[in-house]
Amino acid sequence: MLFSCLLFIPSLGLASGKTIFGLSxxxxxxxxxLQLPAKLDTGAQTASLSAWDIVHFRRDGERWVRFTLGLEDTDPVIVERPLARTSRIKRRAGDVAEDDKTYTSRPVIELDMCLGESLQRIEVNLTDRRRFEFPLLIGSSALTQFGALVDPSQNFAFHEPGCAVADTDE
Known part of the structure; x- marks a missing residue:
């Protein structure tokens, strides 16, 4: 009986339709x-993209942001995207600023992301991640959209994103 139960357990992962990814x-x-290395972090809720020189502006009555993509050792990449919303991110214990706020406001944009073989539209907050190893962090909300399971013993389980992106030129 125990043996037959043990044989059934591996099929649970296959039936769930989840894909196993590494920590990065x-x-x-x-x-x-672009293609960027990302940290997959189940402890973070949202996705974060490294950006600086963030400027809010209006275009055709809509709220937009312009920012420099936070990639070191490359030519500056200036990006303009509609602002989806502004998020409030809880600060860690040692990060409380002089204004005593326990949160920080960050602009949020939507981006198409390809992880493994899956292409999803993900909300991403913009923040300066230059002090971190990875310019992109993928949190639990996005990991859920991707149907991702994270295996902490692996890194770069998928060597390249493999999404088939349809050609939209007509």
């Missing part, structure tokens, strides 16, 4: 024509 993966950003 290459992520395609087709909207920006």
């Amino acid at each position: 993966e290459h992520v395609g950003l087709p909207d920006l024509g």
Whole structure:
């Protein structure tokens, strides 16, 4: 009886339709024509992209942001995207600023992301991640959209993002 139960357990992962990724993966950003290394962090709720010189502005009555993509050792990449919303991110215990706020406000944009074989539209907050190893962090909300399971014993389980992106030129 125990043996037959043990044989059934591996099939649970297959039936769930989940994909196993490592702690870090290459992520395609087709909207920006880029591929970036990302940290997959189940302890974070949202996705964060490294950005600086963030400027809010209006275009045709809509709220937008312009920012420099926070990639070191490359030519500056200036990006303009509609603002989806502004998020409030809880600060860690040692990060409380002089204003005593326990949160920080961050602009949120939407980007198409390719992780493994899956292409999803993900909300991403913008923050300066230059002090971190990875310019992109993928949190639990996005991991859920991707149907992802994270295996902490692996890194870069998928060597390249493999999304088939349809050609939209007509």
